[in-house]
Each structure stands twice: as structure tokens, then as C-alpha cells.
Amino acid sequence: MVVALAFAVAGCGDGGKDGKTNAGSSSQSKSSPSGKGQQTDTSAASPDPTVKLAEATGEGGVVLTINSVKRDSGGFLTVAGQVKNTGADDFVATSPWAGTERDVLASGDSVAGATLVDKVGKKRYYVLRDTGGKCLCTMGISSIKAGQTVPVFAQFPAPPNGTKDVDFQLPTFPTMTVPVSG
Numbered sequence: 114m115v116v117a118l119a120f121a122v123a124g125c126g127d128g129g130k131d132g133k134t135n136a137g138s139s140s141q142s143k144s145s146p147s148g149k150g151q152q153t154d155t156s157a158a159s160p161d162p163t164v165k166l167a168e169a170t171g172e173g174g175v176v177l178t179i180n181s182v183k184r185d186s187g188g189f190l191t192v193a194g195q196v197k198n199t200g201a202d203d204f205v206a207t208s209p210w211a212g213t214e215r216d217v218l219a220s221g222d223s224v225a226g227a228t229l230v231d232k233v234g235k236k237r238y239y240v241l242r243d244t245g246g247k248c249l250c251t252m253g254i255s256s257i258k259a260g261q262t263v264p265v266f267a268q269f270p271a272p273p274n275g276t277k278d279v280d281f282q283l284p285t286f287p288t289m290t291v292p293v294s295g
Contacts, residue, residue, distance in 0.1 A: 167281070167289035174200030175257065177265075177286050182279065184295035189241070190229070190271040192281055192291070195264050198257040206254045223252040224265050230280040230288075231272040238269040238279075 167179045179194040198204045206222055225248035229238040241249040250267035257263055272279060278292045 166291045169286045169289050170199075171283075171286040173202075173204045174198065175204050175285075177283060177289075179281060179289060179291050182281070182291045182293050184271050184274075184293055188271050190238075190269045190279075190293065191266055192227070192229070192269070193264070193266040195262050196254070196257060197262040198259055201259055203259055204257045206256060222255040223248050224250050224254065224267055224283060225252075227267045227281065227283045229269050229272070230282065231276050232280060234272060234276060236272065238272065240267045240269060 164180045165178055166182060168176060170176050176197045176199055177194060178197070179192060181193045182190065183193070184190050225240045225242075227240055227250065230236070231238070243249065248267070251263075251265040254263060254265070272293070276293055278290055281289045281291050
């Protein structure tokens with residue numbers, strides 16, 4: 114089963130981003146060319162900003178909004194949202210966002226340090242990685258200009274079907290409890 118999951122994740126790739134997501138741009142690729150693979154559909158790449166499941170303010174006046182936490186049929190859970198710099202100065206994304214795992218270099222400036230916690234099941238879930246060590250998450254966030262909003266997403270292994278909500282954690286932000294849909 115682990116081998117099958119590894120092949121499934123490898124097939125997902127990095128959504129064609131090749132680690133070159135530009136945080137200075139307000140748009141991202143909305144789907145993979147084949148329409149299959151990594152869950153980078155419209156809801157993951159461009160979350161509906163009118164839906165706010167949770168919101169937290171981190172250092173430098175940066176606000177993280179979670180717009181969806183969606184379970185898919187492949188056994189993954191995708192958290193999608195946006196990060197907005199409400200401060201007057203450009204915000205340099207901090208290295209804790211990328212995490213402390215040994216594969217941090219493969220993902221570079223990213224949100225690979227995010228985790229999910231299922232308090233009922235007493236388990237912590239980490240961002241999935243492809244076979245090259247790149248996270249299945251937003252990469253290339255090195256700075257966010259004052260007033261800029263950047264869409265973000267991260268894919269995790271899905272907790273058991275009975276799990277109704279999880280705690281989402283991204284370093285430098287308070288923990289947010291969010292409902293799971295799907």
C-alpha cells in the first residue's frame with residue numbers, strides 16, 4: 114500500500130510549477146494539463162475568497178485565511194487559502210514556513226512546514242512530497258508585497274472518514290481549527 118501511495122504521489126508531480134511559483138503574480142496554474150493528478154483544481158489554486166473557514170494573523174501583519182479543507186477520493190486532503198500582507202512593508206516569508214524536514218531544500222520557499230492535527234485520532238499529518246522531495250504545496254513564496262494576496266495550498270494524507278475537523282498549523286501563525294468537507 115505504501116508503494117502504491119508513493120507511485121500515486123509521484124504521478125502527481127508538482128503541478129507543473131517546477132518550483133518557480135511567483136509570489137509576485139496574483140495567479141497560479143489552475144489545473145494540470147491532463148486534468149488528472151495533483152489536486153490543483155480551481156478550488157486549490159484559487160480558493161473562493163468569500164468562504165472563510167478560519168483566519169489568523171501572524172508576524173508582520175500577514176493574515177492567513179483558510180477557504181477550503183477538502184477530502185478527495187484519492188485519499189488526500191487539500192487545504193486551500195490565501196496569505197495577505199496587511200502591513201505597510203514587504204513581508205519576507207520566513208524559513209519556518211518551509212519546515213524543518215531534510216527535504217526542505219527541494220521545496221525551497223514554500224508552506225511545506227504546515228501540519229494537520231486530528232485531535233480525536235491523536236495523529237499529526239505532514240505535507241505530502243513527490244519522489245523528488247518537493248512538497249505538494251505552494252512553493253516560491255519568498256516575499257509578499259504590501260497589500261498583496263497570494264493563494265496557497267497544501268496536500269496531506271486524509272485523516273479517517275469520521276474526522277469532522279482538524280487543526281491546521283503553519284509556523285508563525287496561531288493554530289486554526291477547520292472543518293473537513295468531502
